[in-house]
Amino acid sequence: MSAVARTRRAWRAVLWVYGLRLLAAWIVASPLARALTSSVAAQHPRGDAILFDAGGLELVESLRLSLPVLASELKGALLIGTALGALSLIPAAVLLAALVEETPSGLPRWLGRAVELFPRFVLSFGARLFCQGAVLAAGAIALVRLHRRLASSWSDQSAAFTAAGLGLLVLAAAAALGILEDLVRVEAVRGATLKSALRRAARLLRARWATLTGSWLLMAGCSLLLPLGAASLVGLLDVSQPGASRLIGVTLVHQGVALGLVVARSLWLSLVVELGSAPRAERLPIDLQVAPAGAIPAEVEAHDAAPEPRE
Amino acid sequence: MSRLTEAAVGVGLAALGLALTLAAADSLAEPAPVAPPAAPAAPPPDAPARVASYRLEASLDVPAHRVTGKGTLTWTNASSEPTRELWFHLYLNAFKNDKTVFLRSPFGAGRSGDHGSDYGYIDVSRLTVRELGTDDLWPRAARHSPGDPDDQTDIVLPLPAEVAPGATLHIDFEWQSRLPSIVERTGYSGSFHLVGHWFPKIARREPDGRWAHFTFHPQAEFYADFGSYDVSLDVPAEMVVGATGTQVRDERQGARRRLEFHADPVHDFVWTASPEFRERGEQIDGVRVRFLYPPGHETNTETAVDAIRFALPRFNRLYGAYPHPTLTVVHPPEHARNAGGMEYPALITTGGPWWAAKSGVRMIEGVTVHELGHQWFQGILASNEQAWPFLDEGFNTFAEMRALDARYGPGSMIALPGLTLSGAAARRAVAISAGHDHPVAQPADRFSSFDSIGALVYARTAITLETVGNVWGHDGLERAFSRYARRERFRHPGPKGFLEDVRVELGNDAHGSLHTALFDKGWVDYELADLDCVEIGPARGVFGDGAARTTSTGDGEKQRSCRALVRRKGTLRFPVDVELIFADGTRQRRRWQADEDWATFDATGKSEVVAATVDPDRLVLLDENLGNNSRRQRSEFGHRALERLTYAAGLALALAGP
Ligand SMILES: [Zn+2]
Numbered sequence: 001m002s003a004v005a006r007t008r009r010a011w012r013a014v015l016w017v018y019g020l021r022l023l024a025a026w027i028v029a030s031p032l033a034r035a036l037t038s039s040v041a042a043q044h045p046r047g048d049a050i051l052f053d054a055g056g057l058e059l060v061e062s063l064r065l066s067l068p069v070l071a072s073e074l075k076g077a078l079l080i081g082t083a084l085g086a087l088s089l090i091p092a093a094v095l096l097a098a099l100v101e102e103t104p105s106g107l108p109r110w111l112g113r114a115v116e117l118f119p120r121f122v123l124s125f126g127a128r129l130f131c132q133g134a135v136l137a138a139g140a141i142a143l144v145r146l147h148r149r150l151a152s153s154w155s156d157q158s159a160a161f162t163a164a165g166l167g168l169l170v171l172a173a174a175a176a177l178g179i180l181e182d183l184v185r186v187e188a189v190r191g192a193t194l195k196s197a198l199r200r201a202a203r204l205l206r207a208r209w210a211t212l213t214g215s216w217l218l219m220a221g222c223s224l225l226l227p228l229g230a231a232s233l234v235g236l237l238d239v240s241q242p243g244a245s246r247l248i249g250v251t252l253v254h255q256g257v258a259l260g261l262v263v264a265r266s267l268w269l270s271l272v273v274e275l276g277s278a279p280r281a282e283r284l285p286i287d288l289q290v291a292p293a294g295a296i297p298a299e300v301e302a303h304d305a306a307p308e309p310r311e
Numbered sequence: 312m313s314r315l316t317e318a319a320v321g322v323g324l325a326a327l328g329l330a331l332t333l334a335a336a337d338s339l340a341e342p343a344p345v346a347p348p349a350a351p352a353a354p355p356p357d358a359p360a361r362v363a364s365y366r367l368e369a370s371l372d373v374p375a376h377r378v379t380g381k382g383t384l385t386w387t388n389a390s391s392e393p394t395r396e397l398w399f400h401l402y403l404n405a406f407k408n409d410k411t412v413f414l415r416s417p418f419g420a421g422r423s424g425d426h427g428s429d430y431g432y433i434d435v436s437r438l439t440v441r442e443l444g445t446d447d448l449w450p451r452a453a454r455h456s457p458g459d460p461d462d463q464t465d466i467v468l469p470l471p472a473e474v475a476p477g478a479t480l481h482i483d484f485e486w487q488s489r490l491p492s493i494v495e496r497t498g499y500s501g502s503f504h505l506v507g508h509w510f511p512k513i514a515r516r517e518p519d520g521r522w523a524h525f526t527f528h529p530q531a532e533f534y535a536d537f538g539s540y541d542v543s544l545d546v547p548a549e550m551v552v553g554a555t556g557t558q559v560r561d562e563r564q565g566a567r568r569r570l571e572f573h574a575d576p577v578h579d580f581v582w583t584a585s586p587e588f589r590e591r592g593e594q595i596d597g598v599r600v601r602f603l604y605p606p607g608h609e610t611n612t613e614t615a616v617d618a619i620r621f622a623l624p625r626f627n628r629l630y631g632a633y634p635h636p637t638l639t640v641v642h643p644p645e646h647a648r649n650a651g652g653m654e655y656p657a658l659i660t661t662g663g664p665w666w667a668a669k670s671g672v673r674m675i676e677g678v679t680v681h682e683l684g685h686q687w688f689q690g691i692l693a694s695n696e697q698a699w700p701f702l703d704e705g706f707n708t709f710a711e712m713r714a715l716d717a718r719y720g721p722g723s724m725i726a727l728p729g730l731t732l733s734g735a736a737a738r739r740a741v742a743i744s745a746g747h748d749h750p751v752a753q754p755a756d757r758f759s760s761f762d763s764i765g766a767l768v769y770a771r772t773a774i775t776l777e778t779v780g781n782v783w784g785h786d787g788l789e790r791a792f793s794r795y796a797r798r799e800r801f802r803h804p805g806p807k808g809f810l811e812d813v814r815v816e817l818g819n820d821a822h823g824s825l826h827t828a829l830f831d832k833g834w835v836d837y838e839l840a841d842l843d844c845v846e847i848g849p850a851r852g853v854f855g856d857g858a859a860r861t862t863s864t865g866d867g868e869k870q871r872s873c874r875a876l877v878r879r880k881g882t883l884r885f886p887v888d889v890e891l892i893f894a895d896g897t898r899q900r901r902r903w904q905a906d907e908d909w910a911t912f913d914a915t916g917k918s919e920v921v922a923a924t925v926d927p928d929r930l931v932l933l934d935e936n937l938g939n940n941s942r943r944q945r946s947e948f949g950h951r952a953l954e955r956l957t958y959a960a961g962l963a964l965a966l967a968g969p
Contacts, residue, residue: 021964022957028964029956036956037949039938043839045892045922048949055721055733057929060740061937081960085968092969125969152501155587156645156665157607227962231728239951247951254958261965 003270006099010266013098013110017091018262022255024084028077035073039065052240089121090114096189099270113189120188124197128181132174139170179216180205186272200276208275219268223261230257344393345442347477359576359801362389363513364538370545371506371584376429376490376499378509384482386513388474389536392520397468397482399452400535402508403433405527406491406498410461413495416529427649431491431498432463435511441481443471449484456526464527465514486511493649495529496660500647503585503605507655512579515695515803525697530764531755532689532696532703537801539575546570546584553603553639554582555657574635576801577656578693583641591616596624598633604642607665611675614668615640615661618679621718626710629789630687630796638686640679652678654685671727673719677734681711687796693803700755700764701829702806705772706792712738712773713785735777739932742770747834747935751775752806774932775828781930782885783817791816824883828933835883836935837925840909842942844873844919871919875942878909883933890927893918900927919944 007014040062041048050058063070093114094107143163150159183201184194192200205212230253237249369380388394405413407430414426438449448468456465474480488509491498497507514524515536523534546552548568556574574580588603591612600619604612619640627633639658643650651662659682663674684707688694694702712734715723722731745766749758758764780788791812799808806829814822827833851865877889884905891899895918903910914920922943926934934940
């Protein structure tokens with residue numbers, strides 16, 4: 001099955017992830033919006049359209065006046081956002097469960113799998129964030145030092161480009177950790193314990209690094225281009241002008257982007273699933289004994305009917 | 312008289328006492344007083360008096376970051392009083408050690424924000440006055456600034472004889488300067504050198520005989536007399552040099568290069584040297600503009616060229632013609648960024664990272680137009696920047712803001728997809744956030760910090776002038792500036808003349824408001840305090856007598872009677888509009904002169920007033936709170952803000968989430 005077909009088949013899970021993310025975003029944004037509009041916009045004849053006026057006078061004034069409230073709401077929003085972000089491991093697992101299964105089922109079964117997988121997902125997510133944080137922090141320190149050293153003797157631009165080169169390497173390392181975790185998750189959904197999932201993921205990454213990197217970059221590129229394209233479109237719609245249709249138009253564009261991001265990610269995960277269940281010659285050994293009894297979905301067991309001996 | 316000048320007089324008297332003591336000890340063979348020439352040639356009224364002219368010859372030792380030089384200062388006592396002393400500013404000594412007035416100030420109080428890593432100083436080795444004999448007079452000079460044994464930036468030199476009003480001295484001197492690592496827009500970084508405050512510079516003597524001398528304070532800038540400068544510089548041959556004035560000679564002598572510059576009339580001379588500089592020249596509105604920039608800054612330079620192409624003709628038109636044939640625009644490399652954003656006569660420094668011009672933030676345009684504007688307010692008008700910083704930085708920030716608005720529109724500070732920010736909006740936020748507890752018009756060292764100067768001198772002055780222009784007309788304000796800048800050219804004006812020009816062009820109200828805003832901590836807050844409507848119908852009851860008696864039950868068409876209550880708080884008064892918006896979509900504007908503290912605006916009709924706003928066009932940028940300027944019958948929920956923030960939170964969750 002192609003990645004596209006796999007994603008298309010899991011469309012309900014895709015919508016589910018999108019819907020829950022929209023809900024989480026709305027929960028995070030509501031108190032901030034209330035704080036921002038309470039000062040100038042609430043009583044202004046044009047309402048919060050003035051916040052989008054060219055020149056930003058009313059926006060800056062709103063930020064200035066609501067800063068104390070906004071700052072405390074922002075702390076709350078960060079806290080809630082972090083909690084909701086962690087909880088969104090469940091929809092992430094739902095999506096993977098839907099993508100991995102060979103026989104179509106439905107939300108109750110995906111949800112069941114997601115709850116089952118939650119502890120493993122938390123662990124792998126935590127480990128990935130920790131490692132990424134360490135890589136980024138070390139990279140940032142190295143970057144600042146390198147730039148400082150180069151800046152006094154090299155031209156500004158060469159120093160910046162060299163530093164940017166190192167920065168790209170750091171980002172690539174951080175991205176590789178993200179890719180690895182996606183691979184681990186797929187294996188975990190297939191029933192592997194974290195340890196063996198990690199081993200298999202690393203093996204798959206080694207074996208198919210070019211395909212994986214290429215398709216990940218494609219996904220990341222699309223995810224970057226979508227909001228940028230939307231920004232210019234939204235600029236044309238200009239919600240500072242009166243008319244509900246403008247707001248509706250902007251909402252559609254933005255939510256199109258949000259849905260597009262989920263679809264792009266689903267496509268990428270589908271590809272990982274496909275690569276993981278590739279024909280025998282390329283396939284990775286599935287380590288049945290490592291997986292807890294009964295944790296392996298039927299389709300995976302069927303696919304891996306002749307497991308290779310455990311290493 | 313300002314509090315600063317009182318202090319200066321006090322310090323001056325103390326120093327005079329010291330000078331007289333020293334003079335008494337050295338009075339064995341006192342030369343005759345220096346008399347003025349028989350018929351002093353009076354300069355034409357619009358030309359500057361060349362009070363302090365320099366001929367300098369200097370050599371740069373790059374590895375040691377040292378400048379060695381000799382020179383002649385031709386100085387005229389342009390005051391009405393004789394003098395027995397000369398005051399010299401040795402401002403490079405501000406960076407001599409951690410105990411100087413400049414470096415002992417809590418850092419962050421200064422403009423450049425960074426403490427240099429290497430120290431700098433200036434040593435005068437010999438000073439003779441031709442009219443007073445051949446003796447080296449420098450040993451008589453005070454060892455430190457008045458009342459401050461740790462500072463050597465403000466030095467008095469007692470003279471063995473009196474110098475009569477109108478008399479001219481020819482002062483020969485030799486000196487050596489050690490440049491600090493870049494601090495406060497002077498010094499070196501790698502092979503880049505910006506050489507400012509590098510020679511012993513005489514302070515300005517006011518017409519009444521007071522010396523306007525002061526130590527190098529981290530919050531203050533400069534003040535000096537006009538003169539002509541002929542400067543000869545000897546540098547390594549690979550150095551590209553930019554300087555105040557016009558290059559008149561460039562001669563290679565083996566591994567060295569000798570360059571000569573002429574500048575007239577100017578009140579300071581600065582130069583820069585770096586082997587890395589790329590160069591670009593362009594004739595703009597009759598001025599040869601020379602851009603020096605490090606490799607990789609081509610786009611920044613293109614942006615700066617564009618900004619000067621727009622701003623130079625504009626400033627020429629508004630404030631009178633730029634008086635020099637050349638202007639040098641220097642973009643320091645990133646590692647010397649503290650050299651950026653500074654004005655010297657006929658030479659300005661811009662700055663910003665190599666990608667600045669592509670960032671959507673108008674850093675290059677802002678700093679270029681700002682420093683260019685200083686050519687008028689600092690370079691040509693040359694007000695006392697220590698006593699009246701707002702006359703330079705404040706007026707210039709206003710000039711910059713208007714120019715950038717005219718050139719780039721609402722995105723004059725930031726122009727990103729979906730977000731524009733104007734200079735006025737940003738300045739207003741800074742100015743209003745800082746409060747109005749301190750006057751704008753006060754000496755630089757009276758401000759609590761440089762942030763306070765930033766908010767009051769730069770931002771609040773600009774916003775005050777913008778408000779005055781918005782309310783009483785920018786054309787009139789431009790005319791006032793034009794009169795002021797043309798009349799006071801080369802005359803070191805104080806604030807009075809400009810305020811008078813505003814009175815002439817815009818009237819007493821504008822003059823009064825401007826004066827209160829600048830000198831008396833003026834502030835204002837307009838408020839739409841209440842909006843209320845009641846239903847009224849035909850009157851009920853019994854009307855008339857006899858056969859004409861009728862009874863009305865009040866049936867018939869009802870009307871809505873609405874009242875908006877508007878208040879003005881604070882000491883400033885600007886006439887404003889009050890706008891009433893009716894349920895049927897119609898609008899009514901009424902003028903309120905704001906002579907009283909409050910007023911009501913009534914409207915009766917079929918349609919009720921659903922919202923009202925005081926100052927709907929946001930002309931009064933000095934208004935402390937724009938959040939209380941409107942009232943509506945039903946407050947609106949912010950759908951647009953919620954949509955945008957929900958989208959942003961969704962993106963954040965997608966990026967950082969699992
Ligand atoms: Zn300035």
